[in-house]
Amino acid sequence: MKFFSAIDRYIFRLVLMPMIGIFLLAASLLVLDKMLRLFDFVATEGGPIGVVFKLLVNMLPEYASLAVPLGLMLGILLAFRKLATSSELDVMRAVGLSYTRMLRVPYMITLVMVAINFAVVGYLQPLSRYSYEQLNYELKSGALGASIKVGEFTTLEDRIALRIEESQDEGRRLMGIFARVADDKGQVLSISAQEGRFLALDNAPNTIILRLRNGQIIQDSPGATPRVLTFTRHDLPIDLPQIEKFRQRGGQEREYFLPELMKLGWSEDAPREERASSQANFNYRLVEVVMMLLLPLLAVALAIPPKRSTSSLGLFVSIVIIVAYHKVNQYASDVAALGRIDPILGLWGPFAVLAALILWMYYTVAYVPGGQAIGWLEKGFAVVTKRFKSLLRRRRRHAPILPEPADRD
Numbered sequence: 494m495k496f497f498s499a500i501d502r503y504i505f506r507l508v509l510m511p512m513i514g515i516f517l518l519a520a521s522l523l524v525l526d527k528m529l530r531l532f533d534f535v536a537t538e539g540g541p542i543g544v545v546f547k548l549l550v551n552m553l554p555e556y557a558s559l560a561v562p563l564g565l566m567l568g569i570l571l572a573f574r575k576l577a578t579s580s581e582l583d584v585m586r587a588v589g590l591s592y593t594r595m596l597r598v599p600y601m602i603t604l605v606m607v608a609i610n611f612a613v614v615g616y617l618q619p620l621s622r623y624s625y626e627q628l629n630y631e632l633k634s635g636a637l638g639a640s641i642k643v644g645e646f647t648t649l650e651d652r653i654a655l656r657i658e659e660s661q662d663e664g665r666r667l668m669g670i671f672a673r674v675a676d677d678k679g680q681v682l683s684i685s686a687q688e689g690r691f692l693a694l695d696n697a698p699n700t701i702i703l704r705l706r707n708g709q710i711i712q713d714s715p716g717a718t719p720r721v722l723t724f725t726r727h728d729l730p731i732d733l734p735q736i737e738k739f740r741q742r743g744g745q746e747r748e749y750f751l752p753e754l755m756k757l758g759w760s761e762d763a764p765r766e767e768r769a770s771s772q773a774n775f776n777y778r779l780v781e782v783v784m785m786l787l788l789p790l791l792a793v794a795l796a797i798p799p800k801r802s803t804s805s806l807g808l809f810v811s812i813v814i815i816v817a818y819h820k821v822n823q824y825a826s827d828v829a830a831l832g833r834i835d836p837i838l839g840l841w842g843p844f845a846v847l848a849a850l851i852l853w854m855y856y857t858v859a860y861v862p863g864g865q866a867i868g869w870l871e872k873g874f875a876v877v878t879k880r881f882k883s884l885l886r887r888r889r890r891h892a893p894i895l896p897e898p899a900d901r902d
Contacts, residue, residue: 500585501598507575508599512568519560524549535632544632551625554618558781561610563815566788569599570811573796578803592793592859599789607785614778615751623742630739652676653731655703666690670705672729683711684729703729746774746830754778766832773829773836777822780840784818787851794854794866810867818847 497505531545573595576582585595646656658669667689674682686708691701710722742748749757749771757763758771791814795807825839854866 507572511571516564523556551621554621569792570796769832770830776836777826790855
């Protein structure tokens with residue numbers, strides 16, 4: 494007897510495509526929500542646009558911790574919902590297949606996704622979070638080459654004020670340049686030029702050259718008459734500020750690997766606040782991964798609508814449960830990090846309650862004849878929907894008929 498029967502392969506195909514599609518959709522929505530804020534942030538800091546996409550790439554592992562469980566559960570839910578609405582599930586049950594047997598392939602997929610999510614939250618997320626913070630620091634400090642805002646005065650190294658009217662060729666050609674340069678002796682140079690561009694020096698990486706063309710220099714020295722000079726080309730050296738190196742990984746609990754969190758959280762030498770935050774973050778990551786083992790049971794419990802019904806209320810309820818549980822874990826982790834609650838109680842307590850609820854819902858569907866996990870909610874939803882449709886029909890029936898205006902010859 495083959496381990497994978499035709500039914501297993503059929504269920505695998507039904508689960509796989511929706512799971513991948515929902516994972517990509519959820520990740521895309523989360524990325525798009527963050528992208529607009531990052532574009533605004535990068536534009537405000539005057540950094541290159543390309544850094545936005547680097548920041549988004551480093552945000553993907555954090556979004557994956559929510560998108561992976563959501564895609565897994567909805568993939569299984571939609572697969573069993575299709576079996577139920579097409580009466581294929583009744584045929585499988587009639588030939589002796591239990592829900593537990595039909596969950597063999599979904600649980601194999603779940604184990605793979607649990608391993609992937611464990612690697613993501615345990616190791617990939619800390620690295621990506623550190624890279625994100627590093628890019629954020631370099632952007633704010635100017636290490637990424639902050640651009641000069643067109644039409645505004647920009648101060649460089651506290652002695653040069655620069656204003657550019659127009660930028661062409663993606664910043665390679667600058668038009669309408671004004672610069673005011675002061676030195677330690679009190680001499681001030683007011684420079685105006687028709688155009689210019691920035692050039693890098695191979696032998697001096699901390700200095701750039703602003704090459705100006707077709708302009709004038711007004712030299713104002715203390716106790717001397719100002720002089721006016723005309724030039725066709727003038728090189729203005731600009732020293733780049735010294736930028737401190739970014740800190741080492743581990744400045745925040747989210748940047749530690751799971752073994753590092755375990756060592757730090759239960760170390761007697763670590764400060765009490767650091768131990769509390771490390772234990773909270775460690776338990777938060779574990780409980781998010783372990784929760785995935787219950788998702789197939791929850792998906793099956795919410796996938797099967799009442800007989801002679803195509804209600805999609807279970808789909809909505811499943812999304813609410815996953816997102817709400819994720820937010821509860823985040824809140825409990827933040828409170829536990831402050832030392833106000835024990836992390837085991839704050840994080841594993843809600844998990845135990847939800848696990849008991851899911852097991853009861855699955856037992857009701859799988860072992861109680863005609864059982865519905867959210868039958869009372871389905872009945873209430875059906876009543877509300879019926880009344881709403883009746884109200885719409887009544888309004889249409891009593892809607893006033895407005896005469897059309899007569900045509901004027």
